[in-house]
Amino acid sequence: MMAGRFMLAMVAILGIIVCMGAFAYPVNVAQVEPQVIWSGNVTLTLDPINIPVGNTTMNVNGTSVLAALWRASQIGEFNITVENTSWGLYVSSIAEIFPENWSCGWTYEVNGQMPVVGVALYFLQTNDSVVFQYGCYNTTTWALERLLYIIKINVSVATGDLDSNGKVDFNDLIATLNLILTGKYRAVADMNADGCIDFNDLIAVLNRILTS
Numbered sequence: 210m211m212a213g214r215f216m217l218a219m220v221a222i223l224g225i226i227v228c229m230g231a232f233a234y235p236v237n238v239a240q241v242e243p244q245v246i247w248s249g250n251v252t253l254t255l256d257p258i259n260i261p262v263g264n265t266t267m268n269v270n271g272t273s274v275l276a277a278l279w280r281a282s283q284i285g286e287f288n289i290t291v292e293n294t295s296w297g298l299y300v301s302s303i304a305e306i307f308p309e310n311w312s313c314g315w316t317y318e319v320n321g322q323m324p325v326v327g328v329a330l331y332f333l334q335t336n337d338s339v340v341f342q343y344g345c346y347n348t349t350t351w352a353l354e355r356l357l358y359i360i361k362i363n364v365s366v367a368t369g370d371l372d373s374n375g376k377v378d379f380n381d382l383i384a385t386l387n388l389i390l391t392g393k394y395r396a397v398a399d400m401n402a403d404g405c406i407d408f409n410d411l412i413a414v415l416n417r418i419l420t421s
Contacts, residue, residue, distance in 0.1 A: 241355070243342070246304050247285035248361040251277050252402040253333060255368060262291045262298060269298070272366055274317055275328040277339050278303075280402065281362050297327035306343055306358055313345040313355075335397070337364040365396035369414040377417040385414045 253276055259266040260279050269275050275291070275298060282289045287304040300315050301307065308314045317328060318340045324331045333339065343358040369377040371384040385398045388406040398406050400413035 241357075243356045243359045246306075246358055246360050247281060247287060249281065249284060250363045250365065250396075251280040251284065252365045252367055252396045252399050252404075253277060253280065254400060254402050255366070260291060262293050267293070267298070269329045270332055272332045272334075273329050274319065274324075274331045274333060274339055275300070277333060277362050277364055278317075278328065278341060278360070281360065285360075298329040300328055300341070303341060303343070303358075303360060309345065312348050313343070315341055315343050317341045333364045333366065335364065335366045335368075338362070339364060367397055367399045367402060367410075369398065369400060369417045371395065371397055377414060377421055379418065382411070382414050382418060385411050 254271045256271050257268045258271050258276055258279065260269050260275060278289060278300065282303075288302075289300060289304075290302040290307075292299045292301050300317075303315060306315075316323060318324075319331060319333070320338055339362040341360040341362075342356055344353050344356040346352065347354050369381055369385070371381045374380075381398075385406065387393075388395060388398055389408065389411060394404075394406055398410055398414070400410040400417075403409075
């Protein structure tokens, strides 16, 4: 209920901001340096992934902001809690940090802007930067008064398009094989996001070629 009230309030204020033609929220942050829970790089795949939501799991787009947070949580070894609400999937806690009250909670930004869609509906590209932040807001002005925790995620998407020509072809297959033989790593070829380039990635690139 607390998370739902916070989300309702944020949706309302964001609706007003968007109507005014702006994409930033009012900020009046107390001069306290927020604690960085985790900061690092994640590799996303084009394939959907299953994420725990309540007592079940849900299939989400592999390039979504939620997928990025999920992969970051696996690398950083912190927990996340995701709720299925009437507004969509909502992150109610990260690293066991839950809202203090209905005016506090987790929000996210991509490349310095706050999207007006949920975490499962914003899709990322290579070099995007995602910041999750926990703060408390003034309930009259909705200015951010206290920014307490942040998570910074740098994104790469494994498309298999190693030569960046907009398609996955035989040249990308050869380039992936070369990475395997030389022991080098490129996130764009890490098709299963396991941190290494191997024959599973080669097969995945081949499948992209055959199905494109």
